[in-house]
Amino acid sequence: MSPTPARNRPIGRVALVVKNSTAAANAAADLENHLRQKGLDVVVDEPQVDETCPPDRSRVHPLPSEVDLVVVLGGDGTLLYAARTFGRQGIPLLGVNLGGLGFLTETSLENLYPMLEKVLAGDFVTESRMMLAAEVHRNGRPVTHHHVLNDVVINKGALARILTFSVKVDDTNLTWYRADGLILSTPTGSTAYNLAAGGPIVYPTHESIALTPICPFTLSNRPLILPQTAVIEIGLEPGATDALLTSDGQVSCPLLPEDRVVIRRAEHSIVLIKNPYKNYFDILRTKLGWG
Amino acid sequence: MSPTPARNRPIGRVALVVKNSTAAANAAADLENHLRQKGLDVVVDEPQVDETCPPDRSRVHPLPSEVDLVVVLGGDGTLLYAARTFGRQGIPLLGVNLGGLGFLTETSLENLYPMLEKVLAGDFVTESRMMLAAEVHRNGRPVTHHHVLNDVVINKGALARILTFSVKVDDTNLTWYRADGLILSTPTGSTAYNLAAGGPIVYPTHESIALTPICPFTLSNRPLILPQTAVIEIGLEPGATDALLTSDGQVSCPLLPEDRVVIRRAEHSIVLIKNPYKNYFDILRTKLGWG
Amino acid sequence: MSPTPARNRPIGRVALVVKNSTAAANAAADLENHLRQKGLDVVVDEPQVDETCPPDRSRVHPLPSEVDLVVVLGGDGTLLYAARTFGRQGIPLLGVNLGGLGFLTETSLENLYPMLEKVLAGDFVTESRMMLAAEVHRNGRPVTHHHVLNDVVINKGALARILTFSVKVDDTNLTWYRADGLILSTPTGSTAYNLAAGGPIVYPTHESIALTPICPFTLSNRPLILPQTAVIEIGLEPGATDALLTSDGQVSCPLLPEDRVVIRRAEHSIVLIKNPYKNYFDILRTKLGWG
Amino acid sequence: MSPTPARNRPIGRVALVVKNSTAAANAAADLENHLRQKGLDVVVDEPQVDETCPPDRSRVHPLPSEVDLVVVLGGDGTLLYAARTFGRQGIPLLGVNLGGLGFLTETSLENLYPMLEKVLAGDFVTESRMMLAAEVHRNGRPVTHHHVLNDVVINKGALARILTFSVKVDDTNLTWYRADGLILSTPTGSTAYNLAAGGPIVYPTHESIALTPICPFTLSNRPLILPQTAVIEIGLEPGATDALLTSDGQVSCPLLPEDRVVIRRAEHSIVLIKNPYKNYFDILRTKLGWG
Numbered sequence A, B, C, D: 001m002s003p004t005p006a007r008n009r010p011i012g013r014v015a016l017v018v019k020n021s022t023a024a025a026n027a028a029a030d031l032e033n034h035l036r037q038k039g040l041d042v043v044v045d046e047p048q049v050d051e052t053c054p055p056d057r058s059r060v061h062p063l064p065s066e067v068d069l070v071v072v073l074g075g076d077g078t079l080l081y082a083a084r085t086f087g088r089q090g091i092p093l094l095g096v097n098l099g100g101l102g103f104l105t106e107t108s109l110e111n112l113y114p115m116l117e118k119v120l121a122g123d124f125v126t127e128s129r130m131m132l133a134a135e136v137h138r139n140g141r142p143v144t145h146h147h148v149l150n151d152v153v154i155n156k157g158a159l160a161r162i163l164t165f166s167v168k169v170d171d172t173n174l175t176w177y178r179a180d181g182l183i184l185s186t187p188t189g190s191t192a193y194n195l196a197a198g199g200p201i202v203y204p205t206h207e208s209i210a211l212t213p214i215c216p217f218t219l220s221n222r223p224l225i226l227p228q229t230a231v232i233e234i235g236l237e238p239g240a241t242d243a244l245l246t247s248d249g250q251v252s253c254p255l256l257p258e259d260r261v262v263i264r265r266a267e268h269s270i271v272l273i274k275n276p277y278k279n280y281f282d283i284l285r286t287k288l289g290w291g
Helices: A022-037 A076-089 A109-120 A280-288 B022-037 B076-089 B109-120 B280-288 C022-037 C076-089 C109-120 C280-288 D022-037 D076-089 D109-120 D280-288
Strands: A013-018 A041-045 A069-074 A092-097 A125-129 A132-138 A141-148 A151-156 A163-169 A172-179 A181-185 A208-214 A224-227 A232-236 A243-247 A251-255 A260-265 A270-273 B013-018 B041-045 B069-074 B092-097 B125-129 B132-138 B141-148 B151-156 B163-169 B172-179 B181-185 B208-214 B224-227 B232-236 B243-247 B251-255 B260-265 B270-273 C013-018 C041-045 C069-074 C092-097 C125-129 C132-138 C141-148 C151-156 C163-169 C172-179 C181-185 C208-214 C224-227 C232-236 C243-247 C251-255 C260-265 C270-273 D013-018 D041-045 D069-074 D092-097 D125-129 D132-138 D141-148 D151-156 D163-169 D172-179 D181-185 D208-214 D224-227 D232-236 D243-247 D251-255 D260-265 D270-273
Touching (some): A013 A076, A022 A069, A022 A109, A069 A076, A076 A092, A076 A270, A132 A243, A141 A151, A141 A251, A151 A163, A163 A181, A172 A208, A172 D280, A280 D172, B013 B022, B076 B092, B076 B141, B132 B151, B141 B151, B172 B208, B280 C172, C013 C022, C076 C270, C092 C109, C141 C151, C141 C243, C151 C260, C172 C208, D022 D069, D022 D109, D076 D092, D132 D243, D141 D243, D151 D260, D163 D181, D172 D181
Parallel strands (some): A013 A069, B013 B041, B013 B069, B069 B092, C013 C041, C069 C092, C092 C270, D013 D041, D013 D069
Antiparallel strands (some): A151 A243, A163 A232, A232 A260, B151 B181, B151 B243, B163 B172, B181 B208, B208 B224, C125 C270, C132 C141, C151 C243, C163 C172, C163 C232, C232 C260, D125 D270, D132 D260, D163 D172, D232 D260, D243 D251
């Protein structure tokens, strides 16, 4: 369970992903100055509240492969956005929280500059975190494609009381569920919605997919941990209306009754820069109020 | 825990509440003939799918106090509708299921006629079940009023990921919740949505109000059993959008950010005619697959 | 849910129940001096670690009805002992915690003396809390009798993996359980072992009996809230060995295979002196780490 | 998730592990005749109820490496015994249930002979299942060593109410628990005690270790899925008495206060012969009563 030493590529261009708040904007301005004074190139991005569905591929991000580091200033929510948007390129992400410790934003603002020194000097370790890819199939062809770091949720909309859907794993029938919804979670996402819905904590680098029904009608429909290689196909019952696909709790797309959602491990993992002074269990104890 | 002997009023007029299905319509036609041949007056009602919100008081039901018996042909869902619509007048309800045993529709179609003989002869026992009344207060005045036999749910709509709301009990702060929603359940409703959300089974005549958060963010926010006298006031956080009030899983009304929902025991209970051959524990074992 | 004003009997004799710890002994010595200087009669009791099973009725407590107040110095565990031992006589109990807030020991050491002034002046409110009585029947006759404020637990001993037992409520079969054990809890005990085993929080004055199986084999064997009038009879399967009856987590008695355990509301409730500055929800939020 | 084709070694000698019941003994007698008529060598073993603690290595099993197949006649409990006793040698196990379908004994008695034809002809597939190894360290040296297919449980004995223990994973502090006990489960064991205690179902070939506390005092102490490589070290609090180590729910050893228990993936996996007509999800749906 030891982290991976990072690739040893010199850092020339840094992207800042900044939460939409005054505190984050101020911290970003300081950081931008600091980095420019060091002769680094800086680009700034702010998460878009109104992400379109399906994701608008034409939205231009000035972040091609020449970005060498992404610094996230915000909370876990901002990092989820950054991971979905830039995480696929293998660029290391450094998560900085502006308030309390996050599961993903392990570095506090006061430790940012000492930490950054080390990162710029190449003295850091990273950890790979698997992502999930979700595809909606409509009339026989994929209509949208999402990557998530935490979870994909199929849930009922405002008016539905309960959803009925069938699940196949690797082309084998698992079962059908009657529930408020279904969460497919990465290990990273296991401490988010999955935990609130009764799922277990999964060690973040232990690759697997947690399938957790939300308020299932059948009480023995317990959370299920599947191999990371599993291909999960979810079908809504014919005539089902008012279902949604939600990615990382941030982007929701309406589903049509005949849609099929296929979820599998994404091809690429994100690369998180680790705080050398915090291990996962420290974070768990703090965030969950243990002992 | 013994049932109440019924009032001994002769039965002259019977209302049939009939599920919208061919099987139910056929059973209702037979039953209507049968009752008319016995010289009884019969009125037939079919649940309206598109119940308005707030409930439309002008919708005329030909069911004033002169109805002496309500026979429900359908399932628990149909009986919930009947209880909300006619239950307040103290008229005994006889629930007949057309398929599997229901928690509320204890009598099977094949036992309907023998059972009916007894009921018409005044030879039956009944059980009172408390209901809840929910009022939405907007700009200082009540804008809608619901009665439910199972539960009142405040939940998030399609787009919200999580709701934040504060709860007061008898004017004392309980806590604030971050959750998908909150269920306020009668004992009767305890085996419905409450159970799926992690709440306990409450013996149906043990009057109390179960307050069960749905997927709460704080893991120690466990279900809470309150006295039946409790007055529960729920406030949404300022700026909250996309919340709904749902009654018995059948009628949903949008809530506005500043709304306050007040929930208490309804003044009137419904009166269920008991199947003398089934006690509550029999039903529990069958429905939950015990033993 | 407002507390009961206490009986207005002048306090002449005070019993101190003192946890077996240096801090408690010191606090007790100070308190004893203080009370004697006020001209009050004081008796001191220390919980016996090795309570016998069945309880030894011959153990002499110098606490007949002429004791007017019991002050408990310790934690909730000490108060449970005091409630079992002296609570049946309707004498008000004042619970003083020596460390963190307790569910039952609401008064801190630093508030003890101001609180005591009020209590001695008759200026206090009390709250009744129901207790449970458990009787073990062996060969047709009762062999032991326990009163508890929190819970009665039937559980497996060291060697058994799982117990099988049948439960009747008011002479009606409920079901049989395969589980590690079964908890019968008062509302007061609902936040103790019951909560750890998945049971709900029950408002402390809402009289009822929670029946919560411990790690049941059948996943739908969920906690059940019964009326306070319920008489619960538990039978072990023939041949069952290695089962125990545990009272308030403090006294354990071995059960024999043919034993039947009968549990019902005790005739007498205990009388707790309330801290006027803390309501139940304050305590709940603090103890469970809410909000 | 496709099963592994078995090694293609001709079968000359078969061991029968037979549950201690008349039905199993009868089935074994028939099977023994059948196999001998085919010219195969047969040895018969019956699980020992009184397994010693620590396991008695001197107990002679006539089952050296020349046994080519183990047929288990009984239920999952008998197969657990067979796996602990013979599973380490890589000999394929065929589990035959004498009553209902088992998670491990997938073949019914009526399908035994057709199935056996195929197995003897080398026409079968197998599945590897990881086991756990548990070592008790006392005064600095290992005193006992257990292999399990389902789970290792550290739990409280008859008299203790709650245990306090610390857990390290790979030499890093995880946390300390106050609980009735702790379950360390393989994927195979995830549907056994782990599930009753609130743990998730883990796909049986997805190697991992589930750490599930039993009735933890801290409600956020949720089940944790660890990598199969994790080395888990459990220490009891100084002075703790009355704790036990239980292997597969079948063998219990008392622990002393200063003992440390080290649990890790066992070196060897067992080899199960798969019923070609049943996949894992079929078994799950049947055993848990889904849909």
